[in-house]
Structures are given as C-alpha cells and as structure tokens.
Amino acid sequence: MNKKTVRDIEVKGKKVIVRCDFNVPMDKEGNITDDRRIVGALPTINYLIENGAKVILMSHLGRPKEGYDAKYSLKPVAQRLSQLLGKEVLLAEDKEVVGENAVKLAGDMKEGDVVLLENVRFITTETKNDMEFAKKLASLADIFVNDAFGTAHRAHSSTAGIASYIPSVAGFLIEKEISIMGKALENPERPFVAILGGAKVSDKIGVINNLLEKVDRLVIGGGMAYTFLKAQGIKIGNSLVEEDKVEYAKEMLDKANKKGVKIYLPVDHIVAKEFKADAAWEVSKTEIPEGFMGLDIGPESVKLFEEAVSDAKTVIWNGPMGVFEMPAFANGTKKVAEALSKVNGTTIIGGGDSAAAVEQLGYADKMTHISTGGGASLEFLEGLELPGIAALNNK
Numbered sequence: 009m010n011k012k013t014v015r016d017i018e019v020k021g022k023k024v025i026v027r028c029d030f031n032v033p034m035d036k037e038g039n040i041t042d043d044r045r046i047v048g049a050l051p052t053i054n055y056l057i058e059n060g061a062k063v064i065l066m067s068h069l070g071r072p073k074e075g076y077d078a079k080y081s082l083k084p085v086a087q088r089l090s091q092l093l094g095k096e097v098l099l100a101e102d103k104e105v106v107g108e109n110a111v112k113l114a115g116d117m118k119e120g121d122v123v124l125l126e127n128v129r130f131i132t133t134e135t136k137n138d139m140e141f142a143k144k145l146a147s148l149a150d151i152f153v154n155d156a157f158g159t160a161h162r163a164h165s166s167t168a169g170i171a172s173y174i175p176s177v178a179g180f181l182i183e184k185e186i187s188i189m190g191k192a193l194e195n196p197e198r199p200f201v202a203i204l205g206g207a208k209v210s211d212k213i214g215v216i217n218n219l220l221e222k223v224d225r226l227v228i229g230g231g232m233a234y235t236f237l238k239a240q241g242i243k244i245g246n247s248l249v250e251e252d253k254v255e256y257a258k259e260m261l262d263k264a265n266k267k268g269v270k271i272y273l274p275v276d277h278i279v280a281k282e283f284k285a286d287a288a289w290e291v292s293k294t295e296i297p298e299g300f301m302g303l304d305i306g307p308e309s310v311k312l313f314e315e316a317v318s319d320a321k322t323v324i325w326n327g328p329m330g331v332f333e334m335p336a337f338a339n340g341t342k343k344v345a346e347a348l349s350k351v352n353g354t355t356i357i358g359g360g361d362s363a364a365a366v367e368q369l370g371y372a373d374k375m376t377h378i379s380t381g382g383g384a385s386l387e388f389l390e391g392l393e394l395p396g397i398a399a400l401n402n403k
C-alpha cells in the first residue's frame with residue numbers, strides 16, 4: 009500500500025482523531041444488536057492507546073435528516089466501547105459535534121485517554137464535504153486516521169475534507185481492506201475467479217468491465233444473470249431483466265471471449281409464477297417458460313459454479329445467487345458460500361448481502377477476508393479511487 013498508516017507516524021503525546029465506522033444496528037430501545045463494527049475498530053484504537061496517543065473518535069450513525077436527533081446519539085456506542093476497551097470512553101455531548109464539550113474534553117486529555125464525538129451527521133453538510141466542518145474537526149487534533157472503509161468511497165468532511173488540514177494516515181482496517189483486495193486485483197494467484205450476483209447489471213457495470221481485465225473466470229448468478237442470458241438469445245420468461253443493458257451484456261460477453269475469460273451463467277433455474285416467499289416453485293432447465301420467473305440458480309448451475317471455484321487460488325464474491333431473503337430461493341447462495349469455504353486459496357467477500365449470507369451460514373472464519381464496506385468494495389473492484397483513501401498521505 010502506498011499510503012501511510014498509523015505505524016508510519018509518531019503518535020506519542022499527540023491528539024489523534026480517528027474516523028471509525030460505528031454505524032451499528034440498534035433495536036428500538038437503543039440497544040446495540042451487533043457490535044462487530046465496534047470490535048473491528050479495536051486494533052487501531054488499542055494501538056494508539058498503547059503508543060501514548062490521545063484518542064478522539066468520530067463516526068456517523070444512521071441518517072439523521074435534520075441535524076441533532078437524540079435517537080441517533082452515539083451514547084450507546086460510547087458505553088459499549090468502554091466495556092470493550094476496559095476503560096472509560098467519554099462522549100462529547102455536543103449537538104453541533106465540535107462544541108464546548110468536545111473542545112474542553114480534547115483539551116484535558118492525557119496520553120491513552122479516549123473521547124468520542126457525537127454523530128458527525130448531526131451536521132447536515134457533513135455529507136457534502138463541508139470544509140468549515142472539516143476544519144473544526146481537524147482543529148481538535150494533530151493527526152487524522154481514517155479507519156472507516158465503509159464510507160471511504162464518499163467524500164465527506166470526516167472522511168476526506170479533514171485530510172486537507174492535518175497529516176492523515178490509514179488505520180489497520182483500511183490497510184487490511186486495500187492490501188488484500190489490492191493484491192487480488194494487481195497480482196492475484198491464479199486461477200482468479202470472480203462471482204457476481206444480485207439484482208442489477210446496471211449497479212455492477214463498472215465492476216464487470218474492470219474484472220474482465222483481471223480474472224480467468226467470471227461467474228454470473230442472481231437477477232443480473234437474466235440480462236446476460238437474454239443477450240445470448242435464451243428465453244427468460246418473466247425474470248428480472250434490464251432491457252436497456254442487453255446490448256451491454258452482449259459487449260461484455262464479446263470482451264470476455266476476446267480476453268479468454270470463461271463466463272459461467274446459470275444453466276437451470278428455480279422458477280415460480282410469483283415473487284413470493286411461499287410461491288410454488290419448480291426447476292426449469294435452460295429456458296424459462298412464459299409466466300415464470302427465475303428466483304434462484306438450479307442444481308446443475310450449483311454444480312457448475314462449484315466446479316468454477318474448486319481449483320481457484322483467488323475468489324472474489326459480490327451479490328447473492330437468488331432471492332436469498334426467501335428460504336425457498338436461498339439454496340444457490342448457500343451452496344456458493346459453502347463452495348467458497350472449501351477453496352484452498354484467498355477468498356474475498358465484497359460486503360453487503362454476500363457478507364451477510366456468509367456470516368449467517370457460519371462460514372465467516374473460513375474466508376480470507378470479508379469486506380466491511382459493500383459500496384466501497386464495489387467501487388474498489390471497479391478500479392475507482394476512493395476519496396477517503398486518496399486523501400491520505402503517501403509513503
């Protein structure tokens with residue numbers, strides 16, 4: 009990685025402001041129902057504490073629309089963090105985030121102390137990369153550390169703008185994300201296989217185009233597969249299709265052919281007449297009859313996709329193989345997760361639905377890396393520069 013990390017700078021006695029992703033799910037009473045994002049931030053926070061920094065943390069939580077809203081306060085996160093770190097984390101309770109309390113707490117800090125600012129999205133212009141707000145955040149500290157990969161594809165005051173004012177480096181989470189995904193894209197062990205699924209071709213156009221330059225095999229499942237099948241002249245009944253992307257799908261199939269990339273598309277389908285969890289379903293070979301829609305890949309496709317990854321040395325997976333939220337149509341996604349858990353090589357799950365599926369099925373510890381950012385990892389796989397990473401200092 010060509011960006012500086014916390015290891016490359018002296019942090020002792022310095023005030024270090026860290027952008028974390030504490031956007032954790034909570035129930036109606038404000039209890040955190042899954043603290044993995046907080047746990048994920050601990051290596052960077054502990055490193056800073058152990059090395060004598062004064063640690064100021066910041067994050068967004070949810071989408072407060074009109075400024076301060078107690079419902080979106082980071083108070084529960086401060087409490088959970090205190091438990092996890094075994095030391096008090098003080099919340100700077102300012103409705104304007106950088107207010108009297110934040111300034112006072114930051115001013116009084118000793119080495120190893122930890123302060124958490126309020127939800128940065130209480131400032132509505134945070135997501136517009138408001139430079140005034142960025143400057144206020146920067147004024148609290150000597151060094152900025154970005155460790156929130158999930159928002160690194162957005163130029164916000166707390167992810168990008170702040171880096172204009174103070175030296176800025178990556179935390180361990182971001183370092184891990186870009187070194188593992190970066191190596192896969194730049195210097196993969198082969199065979200290198202990408203598996204793409206999910207609803208829309210249009211969301212993944214850039215990813216498909218970029219990955220065709222890199223992979224040996226591209227597996228396409230989920231709703232997006234039907235646009236490709238249609239491009240091949242295969243009947244797809246009432247399945248999800250993006251008519252205006254059929255031409256693009258043809259171009260991509262041609263590109264794959266020219267590049268020698270083998271494309272795997274479903275050869276059979278679990279079909280139903282209705283998009284409903286309890287719809288009667290059947291297996292349809294090759295073509296889908298009128299009146300039916302494909303909601304999952306069929307058993308032969310599962311076998312084919314398993315073969316595609318069986319000898320792979322690098323696999324990247326993004327997007328479910330079917331409507332996995334409905335148990336009747338979750339088999340393809342489950343089987344792909346299982347196949348990946350057996351791969352003898354690097355396996356990277358690109359966040360979002362596929363990460364959720366892998367975690368639910370208990371395969372998380374079998375994967376090399378599960379990205380903490382769905383949108384960010386897609387943009388990374390697209391070959392785009394992420395503003396929250398581009399803004400950090402080079403080595």
Ligand code: AMP
Binds near residue numbers: 208330332361
């Ligand atoms: P994405 O956000 O693009 O990764 O798409 C995820 C969504 O795609 C999930 O909610 C799935 O239910 C949906 N999906 C996957 N396969 C199909 C399909 N065959 N038909 C309709 N929706 C699908």
